[in-house]
């Protein structure tokens with residue numbers, strides 16, 4: 001594909017809500033979209049090869065997209081007309097229905113067989129760039145399974161770099177995630193350069209275990225190409241090697257992560273430390289908080305996070321799961337100590353009934369919309385409107401602890 005111009009001054013209206021994801025799952029993103037269970041589509045007799053394209057529903061969007069030199073498909077009647085080829089493919093009713101859900105400027109991918117899916121949803125508050133499913137840690141409470149983490153996803157770094165060219169320049173938020181994003185190697189810096197140049201006003205959250213950034217040349221290179229509005233989210237599972245590495249099941253990971261956080265802070269990055277509270281570390285959340293206070297007092301924020309019981313977390317539920325209210329109780333002193341030191345604290349993934357009333361302002365609606373569940377009891381809760389709910393994958397563990405506010 002040829003060189004494309006940066007999108008500028010495009011008027012796309014979007015609303016912003018809280019942005020937080022722990023791990024994006026490639027599988028989730030492909031299979032769930034705007035409340036539709038399966039968004040994959042097929043274009044029968046498709047013959048134009050694999051490619052990314054933007055979708056247009058009307059003439060105005062079509063002209064805008066063609067003016068940018070982007071591969072475009074115009075949904076016109078029951079057909080999809082591709083540009084610049086000007087070839088039209090009729091859609092079956094089922095596929096027409098699926099593609100009709102897409103909005104102008106959504107970015108889609110289609111492979112040689114005509115199978116496709118959405119890559120960027122224009123009106124969504126946040127979109128993920130999933131660079132790889134692989135990870136160099138093996139955290140016991142990871143909501144992705146080992147088998148998924150061992151698979152290389154079909155799409156590579158070049159593909160993600162190309163995708164950036166299709167994303168409108170007024171996109172509000174991107175989450176660059178994995179697996180562990182740095183496992184794609186140093187092409188990751190090309191990706192950051194693309195984001196920096198093409199999406200200068202987009203808020204970006206990089207979710208990484210931070211280990212690669214313990215390597216000073218990597219931290220230096222990230223500094224050179226980091227998008228202006230980048231937050232780096234790094235999980236800390238323990239207060240020393242024993243407690244952290246026991247959860248990551250990876251020797252040396254604590255030292256590397258700590259070095260990574262220090263390297264980032266030294267270079268002026270906005271770092272968000274993430275603590276996932278499980279049975280494995282609940283007893284020492286306040287010691288992790290002390291470590292942050294003493295070693296990383298200039299972090300941008302600390303997020304105390306409730307469990308998502310999928311993947312490895314579900315497999316090791318006996319060792320991992322504690323109810324959200326118990327997790328909060330264990331975390332309380334650490335939270336207070338962090339706040340007393342002027343460190344911004346947020347609570348992610350905790351239903352409000354698991355948290356003391358006077359901490360509710362810290363709770364954020366952090367669960368992605370299609371994963372949010374409430375129980376029948378929640379219908380009687382006067383705080384339901386403000387509650388972020390419970391992960392779909394966790395409700396079977398958490399439902400008995402739900403206590404409506406009356």
Ligand code: SF4
Nearest residue numbers: 351353378381387404
């Ligand atoms: S009862 Fe339901 S709605 Fe109310 S705080 Fe708990 S989970 Fe949220």
